[in-house]
Amino acid sequence: MIQVSEDSIKKTDGSIDSPKGYQAKGIHCGLRYSKKDMGIIISSVPAVSAAVYTQSHFQAAPIKVTQDSLKKGAHLQAVVVNSANANACTGEQGLLDAYEMRQKTADILGIEPELVAVSSTGVIGEYLNMKKIREGISLLGQTKPCEGAFEEAILTTDTVAKKTCFELMIGDKKVTIGGAAKGSGMIHPNMATMLGFVTTDASVEEGALNRALREITDVSFNQITVDGDTSTNDMVLVMANGCAENECLHEAHEKWPVFKKGLELVCKDLAKQIARDGEGATKLIEARVTGAKSNLEAQVIAKKIVGSNLVKTAIYGTDANWGRIIVAIGDSAASVAPEQLEIHLGGQCLFRNNEPQPFSEELAKEYLKKSEVQIIVQMSEGEGTGTAWGCDLTYEYVKINASYRT
Amino acid sequence: MIQVSEDSIKKTDGSIDSPKGYQAKGIHCGLRYSKKDMGIIISSVPAVSAAVYTQSHFQAAPIKVTQDSLKKGAHLQAVVVNSANANACTGEQGLLDAYEMRQKTADILGIEPELVAVSSTGVIGEYLNMKKIREGISLLGQTKPCEGAFEEAILTTDTVAKKTCFELMIGDKKVTIGGAAKGSGMIHPNMATMLGFVTTDASVEEGALNRALREITDVSFNQITVDGDTSTNDMVLVMANGCAENECLHEAHEKWPVFKKGLELVCKDLAKQIARDGEGATKLIEARVTGAKSNLEAQVIAKKIVGSNLVKTAIYGTDANWGRIIVAIGDSAASVAPEQLEIHLGGQCLFRNNEPQPFSEELAKEYLKKSEVQIIVQMSEGEGTGTAWGCDLTYEYVKINASYRT
Known part of the structure; x- marks a missing residue:
């Protein structure tokens, strides 16, 4: 990678909803006993988006649905996430359930279902309680954004929430990149390892965003290990909604290396937070x-x-x-x-x-x-x-x- | 592999010195506080031999010396082993020390040094105490064979000795295959994982023995794992001295599948004993x-x-x-x-x-x-x-x- 002075990129105490045009919410719908268990990220406009997925042979249903959404046009306006149940190894029913989560979320937002990504983490091999999921999505529609609620809602056995935020300048426009993640090992009984969500208000060309995410994932999320196992639900997703109104970034743009470095810092910061919070870890x-x-x-x-x-x-x-x-x-x-x-x-x-x-x-x-x-x-x-x-x-x-x- | 009725192969309570023409000894020379720490297997005549070694980039000195011995003619008459110190990551000095172990062993037996294999297991990165090693080899020369002493001498953190023995008939000749092994994980501070020794009084063609050992190692020793790490000193060695006076076995011999099955049973039995005795294991x-x-x-x-x-x-x-x-x-x-x-x-x-x-x-x-x-x-x-x-x-x-x- 091109060397970029990190001075031009500033860490802030912001989070996933700090970039312009994003809201993040988290609620309790009853999949977990009392902790928050459902969250959503919403962009005010469709955002150029890219994702990387688990390489497991047993990709969970929500992974398949998210792939389907991105195949339709590489734009997303919302990501709905539940914890407590991974909806993995659940066959045809699991797939139907994940599609229903997508449709229901699209309905409450009044957008096309292909603009919605779905993500689940938790127990493998149990069917989703769709009654609770439906109620949860409705509740997400009515709930106001609240700082930290999304980060909390996506946790399983994590002991701390993971968030990060960096700012940088593209010309005279301030661009913000925020991130949230979960993951501390595959556990009791079968929690899915890691999810990473990154939002930015930068305007970015689709192919460049996709390639950058793949390259950066290889040196960040793919370089952490808690116990060597790869879950059925791993996913890293980035959305870029252009609300910063910068000149659209692409690989030949002079400021591309700065943006890419910012994205790398966000991903590495989240990756290290996950490793540090590995199951039972002290270091x-x-x-x-x-x-x-x-x-x-x-x-x-x-x-x-x-x-x-x-x-x-x-x-x-x-x-x-x-x-x-x-x-x-x-x-x-x-x-x-x-x-x-x-x-x-x-x-x-x-x-x-x-x-x-x-x-x-x-x-x-x-x-x-x-x-x-x-x-x-x-x-x-x-x-x-x-x-x-x-x-x-x-x-x-x-x-x-x-x-x-x- | 060709299916062979296991009825034609009998498990006995014998050990590494049960096949005709072998002696095994173990003594304490002071590398460990009080436990036996040096052992030797001796064949009355040079035995057709083959070995497989760790694939680690950091092959220990004794591995190199054993490879050198086998390169000279694929026959061995003795294997000298010490525990407590792996003589690994010890540079030029370590190599000189391993060659001296080989020479000294050859001297006490009055044989060529190329008929001796050397094996070490224990701490990585410390030089051998050659004064004790020399005294130990002399002592091995004077000591009488004693049942179980060799198996004990090669242990590190193992909690039990590993031995096995099978008998089969080749024509009217009884052939015996005995085995000993050690290994329960890489441990405190750096014990080398596994060593396997197999002796047989069968007469076997050199190339066939070599190929059989490789094939069988892949489905036995290479299929066990305690903690996923490969040590610097892993070795499996087989000696076939022909003292059973059977028709020399080779891959086209009608009894070859029976012998090979016997060798496989010995290796699988030892491999399972190692896995069962993994560090801290209960199952x-x-x-x-x-x-x-x-x-x-x-x-x-x-x-x-x-x-x-x-x-x-x-x-x-x-x-x-x-x-x-x-x-x-x-x-x-x-x-x-x-x-x-x-x-x-x-x-x-x-x-x-x-x-x-x-x-x-x-x-x-x-x-x-x-x-x-x-x-x-x-x-x-x-x-x-x-x-x-x-x-x-x-x-x-x-x-x-x-x-x-x-």
Whole structure:
């Protein structure tokens, strides 16, 4: 990617509804006991939109419906989301239910159903309670927007809501990009892992937005791992409604790199929030790999490291156990020359020249007590760089995931 | 593989030294505090031998030395093994040390060094204490064989020794195949995962033995997973010394399928013992996949299932959480048609026709309380079958692996 000074992009404490022309709402319709369980994002006008989806063979019904909406013209005006039930592995009935969610949402907004995306997260293999869903959609139509309600409504076992917002200038127009996400692992009984929603008031050309989302997803959401499993419902969706009235952005526009960087910052910020809130996690682990044969190989290695149970437990135990990092790297399909690889942690070099390096265990242990830990791997295979994020593996993870469904 | 009646192959309570012409020993040389830490297998005559090794980029020094020995003529007469230290990531010095282990062992036996294989398991990134290793090899020379001593000497965090033995007839000659193994995860601080040793008194053609070992390893040792990490020291080695005086076996020999089946039973038995003794495990989990596009795809899916943290924790919690099995399958690169896939557990069908099936949670919970649990997946993509073995993920796993090195 082109290097862009991050000074030109400002983080704010805004959220998904900060960009012009968006509303976000969340309500309780009874799918969950008392927590909010249904939300909606509405744009005042149809927004150029793009989405990426789970690669699972078992794509859930709402994913199929959203794909259908976007196929019709790459514009969306609303996204309706429910938590508590993923509507996955529910066959023909599940698909009918997801289409009905789309139609009902279109009805209350008075728009075409193809302008509505549908998203669900929660239990796999149970049919939606459509009575509650219908009531919920009606309620969403009557409810006023309320800060934080949408972010809350999409959570499952997440312990905190995830939101972010950045601002940047395109000519003399201020453009805002907001985001919301959920995801902390596949859990009790079968929660769908991650959803990401991004809104912007920028005017963006359709193909450019689509390509940018794919490219950025690969270095942000696709580089996090909590437990290595890919859910049936994963989706990242971006809407760009043009309300900022900027010159329409496309890949040849001089300000394109700034916008794309802004989108990347939004996605990486949300991705890191998800990793940090992984089930039972006490720490965010970041692995940075440089000098790999390609960016892709660097990304693969970085993700191998943060995905290793052995690395995750060692960091939970504040143990500078670099042998486990070696094992994780050694197992990857990437090109690795052991003689030219270095591992650094908290400013100390642990491994170099294919030999252990003397280091202070005490300092390393102190470093590993922090809430954010960075593992740096330097290779000499090429210019590829990649980063991945994960969390530690704790007793709490086992506890959350071993509980019997009740 | 050709179907062979297992009736013609008898399991005995023998071990690695049961085949004619083998001795096995184990001693304490001080690498570990008090437990045995060095062992040797000796054949009375050079044995046709073959080995498969870890695919890690960081192959440990002993692996390189063993490869060198086998390159010189595919015959071995001894294998010397130490635990407590993997001699991995130890650079040039580590390699010199492993060569010295080989030479010293050859010296005490009065054989060529190329007839000796070397194997190490234990901490990664520390140099061997060669004074103790030298003393240990001398001691191995003077020590008498003792049942079970070798199996004990190769353990690290294993809680039980792994051994097996099968007998079969080749013409009027009784052929015995014995085995020993270790491995229960990569652990405190960095133990190397798995070693497997197989001895037989059969006379076998070199190329056939080599090919059989590779093929069988793919459906046995390569189909187990404790935590998904591949160590720097993994090795499976088979020696065939011909002392049974059978007609030399080769792939066109009418009794070849029986011998190969025997070898497969030995390897699968050891592999399952390793999975069952995974770090912190309380259960053996077996996943059987049928109807996949190919055996390889079936194996991949089976291994995905037993390797999933979510499946592992659910089974620890005796939770018939089939959505997690779906997620594990959905994530694989294999061909999967959700509409034609079935999941069975303890005699009940949980998922069929892309829809949840009614089943008794109570019966499923009872079934999951057993010490061996089998997950059956039926697909309709083809004739491919595959099985994989793993264990549950427990608090104890986190405890073992989060402990700080002391």
